[in-house]
Amino acid sequence: MTDLKPARILAIESSCDETACAIVENGRALLSSVVASQMEIHARYGGVYPEVASRQHVLSVIPVVEQALAQAHLTLEDIDAIAVTQGPGLAGSLVVGMNMAKGLALGSGLPLVGVNHLEGHLYSAWAHDADETIPAEPQFPLMALLVSGGHTELNLMTNHLTYQRLGATLDDAAGEAFDKVARLLDLGYPGGPAIQKTAEEGDASRFRFPRAWLEGTHNFSFSGVKTSVLYETRELKKRSSNLPIHDLAASFQHAVVEVLFKKTMDAAREFGAKEILVAGGVSANRALRQIFRAQTEFPVHIPQLSLCTDNAAMIASAGYFRYALGHTAQLDMDVLPTWALPA
Numbered sequence: 001m002t003d004l005k006p007a008r009i010l011a012i013e014s015s016c017d018e019t020a021c022a023i024v025e026n027g028r029a030l031l032s033s034v035v036a037s038q039m040e041i042h043a044r045y046g047g048v049y050p051e052v053a054s055r056q057h058v059l060s061v062i063p064v065v066e067q068a069l070a071q072a073h074l075t076l077e078d079i080d081a082i083a084v085t086q087g088p089g090l091a092g093s094l095v096v097g098m099n100m101a102k103g104l105a106l107g108s109g110l111p112l113v114g115v116n117h118l119e120g121h122l123y124s125a126w127a128h129d130a131d132e133t134i135p136a137e138p139q140f141p142l143m144a145l146l147v148s149g150g151h152t153e154l155n156l157m158t159n160h161l162t163y164q165r166l167g168a169t170l171d172d173a174a175g176e177a178f179d180k181v182a183r184l185l186d187l188g189y190p191g192g193p194a195i196q197k198t199a200e201e202g203d204a205s206r207f208r209f210p211r212a213w214l215e216g217t218h219n220f221s222f223s224g225v226k227t228s229v230l231y232e233t234r235e236l237k238k239r240s241s242n243l244p245i246h247d248l249a250a251s252f253q254h255a256v257v258e259v260l261f262k263k264t265m266d267a268a269r270e271f272g273a274k275e276i277l278v279a280g281g282v283s284a285n286r287a288l289r290q291i292f293r294a295q296t297e298f299p300v301h302i303p304q305l306s307l308c309t310d311n312a313a314m315i316a317s318a319g320y321f322r323y324a325l326g327h328t329a330q331l332d333m334d335v336l337p338t339w340a341l342p343a
């Protein structure tokens with residue numbers, strides 16, 4: 001248990017294609033979490049269409065906040081602070097959540113807290129459903145692997161809100177590689193869940209795709225494995241119109257998961273981490289969850305499935321620690337579309 005002051009945080013997330021609002025107590029207990037997904041709208045375009053995303057956020061943001069309060073049976077009077085995703089993300093999308101949060105803070109007199117979206121992903125491992133047995137709280141020093149659609153990085157967390165970025169992807173993010181490979185195998189959008197499903201009936205040892213170990217660094221690279229799937233697919237298509245998509249998906253997934261796992265383990269040992277944390281959209285991947293659960297001596301924290309992809313509960317959890325540790329923002333806070341975790 002944390003000995004920080006108790007507080008209920010209402011958070012808003014609108015950095016990409018989900019409009020979300022959640023209420024979290026003391027950084028951990030989820031009182032409500034509402035996510036309005038735009039996935040079906042963007043699937044038509046094969047990816048997120050920024051202008052359409054911001055217009056959808058405008059339509060969804062008020063209903064989503066109202067639903068989060070109603071589901072928790074609370075009013076703004078029961079809330080201690082408003083947290084909001086400041087960046088990184090799509091500028092036009094971030095602005096919608098930011099303006100809503102500022103309006104709520106101004107109208108209610110509550111303090112405002114700006115949260116980095118990547119920090120939010122890491123804190124999703126603190127959150128849990130209020131009616132669930134409380135999972136163990138992550139302990140520092142913590143080796144944190146963040147794997148999302150836009151980012152792949154290893155951070156050493158030595159305390160709350162304290163990050164040492166050890167390495168990041170030099171090209172594609174892991175989620176981006178899943179999305180691109182899914183597209184070239186005609187599996188649709190979003191690619192991660194589609195690859196996972198297709199891989200379930202596949203033989204992961206049929207194709208030996210390259211692993212970029214980048215020895216001596218904690219960086220990642222996934223463009224090579226993606227290109228290798230592309231070349232293999234082209235060759236196979238010359239011989240037959242019937243692609244072995246299950247084996248291709250399974251072999252690709254295996255290559256990515258193996259690199260993410262081994263590099264995280266090496267870094268955890270090198271920096272004397274006590275525990276491991278895996279978060280971000282790709283942490284929903286079953287093969288990745290399995291390998292981290294089964295093949296390490298470290299205690300591993302992975303968010304519950306509903307909190308792996310974008311949501312506001314993670315922003316509320318991170319927002320709680322920011323608020324409790326005195327990092328509140330002013331009403332003139334601006335969105336930071338390219339903001340990354342402090343180096």
Ligand code: KG4
Nearest residue numbers: 148149150175192193281282284285309310
């Ligand atoms: O964290 P997130 O929702 O958004 C960003 O902040 O980027 O991550 C989205 C990414 C997408 O690339 C999606 O394909 C991937 O997470 N993803 C998965 C799975 N579910 C989502 N990748 C692999 N396996 C999954 N089950």
Ligand code: ZN
Nearest residue numbers: 121148309310
């Ligand atoms: Zn995200």
